[in-house]
Amino acid sequence: MNQADLLFINAHVLTMDNQMNQYTRGAVAVSGDSIVAVGPEDEIKKAYSATTTIDCKGKVLMPGMINAHTHVPMTLLRGIADDLRLDVWLQGYMWPVEREFASPEFVRLGTSIACGELIRSGVTTFNDMYFYEDDVATATAEAGMRGICGQSILKFPTADAASYEDAMEKARDYIKKWKGHPLIIPSIAPHAPYTTTPQILRETADLAKEFDIPLHTHLAETFFEVENMRNENGMPVIPYVKKQGLLEAKVIAAHCVHIDMGEIRTLHHAGAGVSHNPSSNLKLASGFAPVMKMLEVGLNVGIGTDGPASNNDLDMFEEVRLAAFVAKAVTNDPTSLPASQALLMATRLGAQALHIGHLTGSLTPGRRADLILVDLSPLHNSPSFRRSSDNAYAQIVYASKSTDVTDVMVNGKWLMRDRKLLTVQEDELLAYAADIAKKIDSFLVEREQSVLSKLIALGGSSEEESFEVQLKAKITETDPIIQSLMRNDIDIIYERHYRQHDLYFQFDDPSQGRLRYREDDFVDSKGNVSNVRARLTLLGVRREGALEHDVLLSRSRFLAPATNSPRFYREYFKPKTEVAIEKDRLRWLIKYKETEFYINLDHAITPDLGNFIEIKSRTWSRKDAENKSKLVNELLALLGASQGDVVADDYIEIVREQEK
Ligand SMILES: [Zn+2]
Numbered sequence: 001m002n003q004a005d006l007l008f009i010n011a012h013v014l015t016m017d018n019q020m021n022q023y024t025r026g027a028v029a030v031s032g033d034s035i036v037a038v039g040p041e042d043e044i045k046k047a048y049s050a051t052t053t054i055d056c057k058g059k060v061l062m063p064g065m066i067n068a069h070t071h072v073p074m075t076l077l078r079g080i081a082d083d084l085r086l087d088v089w090l091q092g093y094m095w096p097v098e099r100e101f102a103s104p105e106f107v108r109l110g111t112s113i114a115c116g117e118l119i120r121s122g123v124t125t126f127n128d129m130y131f132y133e134d135d136v137a138t139a140t141a142e143a144g145m146r147g148i149c150g151q152s153i154l155k156f157p158t159a160d161a162a163s164y165e166d167a168m169e170k171a172r173d174y175i176k177k178w179k180g181h182p183l184i185i186p187s188i189a190p191h192a193p194y195t196t197t198p199q200i201l202r203e204t205a206d207l208a209k210e211f212d213i214p215l216h217t218h219l220a221e222t223f224f225e226v227e228n229m230r231n232e233n234g235m236p237v238i239p240y241v242k243k244q245g246l247l248e249a250k251v252i253a254a255h256c257v258h259i260d261m262g263e264i265r266t267l268h269h270a271g272a273g274v275s276h277n278p279s280s281n282l283k284l285a286s287g288f289a290p291v292m293k294m295l296e297v298g299l300n301v302g303i304g305t306d307g308p309a310s311n312n313d314l315d316m317f318e319e320v321r322l323a324a325f326v327a328k329a330v331t332n333d334p335t336s337l338p339a340s341q342a343l344l345m346a347t348r349l350g351a352q353a354l355h356i357g358h359l360t361g362s363l364t365p366g367r368r369a370d371l372i373l374v375d376l377s378p379l380h381n382s383p384s385f386r387r388s389s390d391n392a393y394a395q396i397v398y399a400s401k402s403t404d405v406t407d408v409m410v411n412g413k414w415l416m417r418d419r420k421l422l423t424v425q426e427d428e429l430l431a432y433a434a435d436i437a438k439k440i441d442s443f444l445v446e447r448e449q450s451v452l453s454k455l456i457a458l459g460g461s462s463e464e465e466s467f468e469v470q471l472k473a474k475i476t477e478t479d480p481i482i483q484s485l486m487r488n489d490i491d492i493i494y495e496r497h498y499r500q501h502d503l504y505f506q507f508d509d510p511s512q513g514r515l516r517y518r519e520d521d522f523v524d525s526k527g528n529v530s531n532v533r534a535r536l537t538l539l540g541v542r543r544e545g546a547l548e549h550d551v552l553l554s555r556s557r558f559l560a561p562a563t564n565s566p567r568f569y570r571e572y573f574k575p576k577t578e579v580a581i582e583k584d585r586l587r588w589l590i591k592y593k594e595t596e597f598y599i600n601l602d603h604a605i606t607p608d609l610g611n612f613i614e615i616k617s618r619t620w621s622r623k624d625a626e627n628k629s630k631l632v633n634e635l636l637a638l639l640g641a642s643q644g645d646v647v648a649d650d651y652i653e654i655v656r657e658q659e660k
Contacts, residue, residue: 002036004029004050005412009041011056011373014392015363016063016347020340022389028061030369033182033412038363060374060392063362064124064408065316066350069216069254069275069304071130072140073102073110075117076436077309080444085571086222086284087564092572094309096447096457097440098131102159107132108139109432115143116424117314121402124370124410125361126314127252127275127304127354129189129216131160134174137184144415144423146370148252148354149178150189150216153204155197164200168207175211183411185213185356187252192218193237194225201244208249214355215249217241220258222286238263247272250355254304255280256294257287264290264297273300273353276345278322280306288330291323292337300357302350303342317402320346324397339397340390373407374400451512452558454573455538461560469628470616471636473645478586478601478611484639485599491591497523500583503566504652505575513540514652515573517566534562536569581651582606595631599639609654613641 006029013026015038027044029037037044074094081093107130118126125146128136133151140147151171153164161167171188178186190196190204208215220226220237229237238259241247247270254275256267267274276289294301303323305314320342327337351361360370374396376384381399385391408416415423447453455461475481485492498520505515515538522531538558562569570578586601600614615632619625636643648654 002029002048004031004036004048005052006030006369007044007048007050007053008056008061008371009045009053010058011041011061012058012376012392013038013363014060014062014343014396016344017362017364020344020389022392024386026061028363028371030409030412033368035363035365035367035369035371037365056373058377059406060376060396061363062372062374062396063347063360063367064370064372064410065122065320065346066302066354066361067118067123067126067304067314067316067319068252068273068302068350068353069277069306070114070126070128070314071307071309072114072118072126072128072136072314073107073130073132074307074309075113075314076101076106076110076433077307077440078312080309080440082283082312085568086286087568088571089284089310091458091564091568092454093444096459097443098159099459100443101436101440102131104132104135106436107135109429109436111136111139112143112424113429113433114308114314115140115145116421116426116429117308118145118316119143119408119415119421119424120405120419121315121317122372122374122405122408123314123316124372124408125351125354125356127187127214127216127302129191129254131158133186133189134177137174137178137181137186141181141183142423144183144410144413146183146185146360146368146410148185148187148214148216148356150187150214151175153188153190153200154195155200156195164197168203171204172207175207175213179211179213186211187214187216189216190246192221192225193229193241198244201241201246205244205246205249213250214252215246216252217246217254219253219256220263221255221281222284223258226258236260236263238266242266242270252354254306255286255289257281257289259290261293261297264294264299267294268297268299273302273355275302275304275350275353276323277304277306277319278326279311279319280304282322282326284310288326291327292331295337295341300349300353301345302353303346315402316346317396317400317404320397338390339393342397343393368410369412370410372405372409375404375406376400378404451507451515451573452538455515455536455558455560458560458572460563461536461538461558463558468616469619469625469632470614470649471632472612472614472647472649473636473641473643474647475601475611475613475641475645478603481601481613481639481641482586485588485590487638489592490638493589493591493596496585496587498585498587499523499529500585502581502583502651504579504581505569505573506577506579507573508576513538515539515569515575517562517569519562536560536562579652579655580606581655583651592635593631595628597632597635599635604651607655607658609651609658612647613639615639 008028013023015021025041027041029048127148129150133149137149153167175186178184188204251272256274305311324337324342328334348361351357360368501519503517519534521529524530582605584603588599597617602612617628
């Protein structure tokens with residue numbers, strides 16, 4: 001007789017092993033942290049005696065679910081902002097809130113809450129990516145869960161690293177600290193190709209190889225990501241990361257929504273694992289991952305919830321069901337992704353996708369005792385049929401709810417017994433979370449009050465308060481003015497030509513100022529666009545009136561590089577109205593009487609407003625401004641424009657006057 005610590009009897013055992021063995025009256029013997037025997041109850045009972053015997057009362061005993069992709073601390077950001085496009089959601093809400101609030105304490109709290117939720121829904125292992133991953137690992141180990149905890153690396157400063165070099169250094173220390181832990185597998189997580197650089201991808205892959213740890217990343221999540229990749233690098237996402245050596249590491253690729261057959265084969269050849277995240281892909285309308293093709297080729301595809309801010313929960317029962325349903329709908333074939341295969345993705349295949357198939361994912365002797373009990377007797381899941389071996393899988397995938405999980409064990413230790421959490425203090429955590437939610441709420445409420453604070457929240461903006469001496473006058477022809485510029489008393493320093501596309505966002509409250517999205521297309525001497533620059537400027541309300549003929553302006557401006565599309569800014573700032581103005585601009589920097597001026601000759605194309613001359617100079621004092629305003633008026637006359645044709649200083653005001 002063999003001795004075991006624990007003997008589970010009277011269970012419907014779904015092993016999820018290579019043969020998909022199941023035992024309707026089965027037993028499992030556990031010793032220490034591992035499974036030692038699995039089989040029909042009578043056989044196991046004959047071979048093993050145990051210190052403790054657990055009567056499972058006919059419940060399903062199966063491997064714990066594996067959540068193949070998530071960001072667990074984001075439980076604290078659950079429900080902050082929904083029904084937005086990925087870029088607006090990330091850059092407009094998640095990143096600013098994370099910059100303000102993410103801290104080691106925040107991350108531990110969020111992780112503990114996530115662990116409670118994950119354990120309750122029968123998850124024993126999850127694959128994470130976030131900041132302060134050392135704290136994620138600490139809280140996960142405290143909760144007794146198995147976690148692959150990936151330290152994020154991005155090309156810009158993050159909550160926990162001032163630069164990517166700093167992040168890499170911290171990641172190395174973090175990996176050394178946790179390598180070899182019984183529950184935690186440290187990993188490195190270059191966030192995505194679009195938030196990293198070729199150098200980061202190469203260095204993170206090297207680090208993963210050096211320590212033989214997984215590398216966790218987001219690949220080909222959206223159509224735009226692939227489009228941009230093609231435009232910028234002439235290839236789709238998978239060949240690009242392959243080129244950087246990323247696939248030499250043990251890659252776990254989240255999403256892979258927009259990849260073709262060739263890319264699937266490349267991933268398979270590299271032994272990469274994929275996490276399919278149906279809720280997140282549906283909610284963010286990212287598209288439908290070609291899951292059936294991946295499985296046919298033999299890729300290890302697991303199922304993940306993604307972060308609880310884009311799902312909004314960590315419920316793997318829901319996720320498995322969705323994976324099966326979506327596969328059927330997308331292939332127009334109800335036989336696609338049957339229940340047994342969907343459940344396999346959430347267990348053994350998921351473990352293989354995370355490169356830990358040798359540790360967990362099935363009830364097999366030698367694997368760790370990561371297992372759950374599921375009650376199939378509730379009203380919503382009755383009656384039970386046992387005619388086919390598929391009946392039990394169908395009950396789990398199509399009718400069970402995460403609340404049907406009664407008991408959870410990880411690494412031979414109980415984390416939940418009879419629905420009571422043993423390692424997570426639920427009430428305490430909920431009170432802390434409510435407190436943080438209040439703080440985040442008031443932070444966002446305050447920010448939403450002004451266009452300026454929303455602009456600052458995007459990062460990269462800087463204030464510039466200046467006085468400008470400016471005159472704008474309507475002209476009929478440009479050639480005589482260009483001729484006049486050749487005068488001896490005017491020195492031309494340089495000349496430029498560009499097309500200027502302006503988009504003015506206007507808001508309900510005029511004191512908010514106007515936001516201008518400006519794209520300058522530089523035109524070279526051959527008439528081709530040689531360079532494009534986009535800027536965002538918040539034009540404050542004018543603070544000082546005219547000196548004479550509307551010459552002196554003073555206002556504050558906030559400038560920021562416009563790294564996103566006009567669509568992004570429209571969805572983020574929600575302007576009341578917008579006006580588009582397109583013009584062709586010839587610009588000279590000239591010197592007249594020892595003073596520099598810009599001369600712009602504009603042809604306003606859309607709307608068709610005609611031709612204008614603009615003379616301007618920047619100044620820092622009122623006295624200097626008075627002096628320059630005299631010169632501006634002189635120049636206007638010299639160049640042949642007339643005082644009578646002076647118009648408002650801003651095109652948008654000219655448009656408005658025309659509308660009247
Ligand atoms: Zn994700």
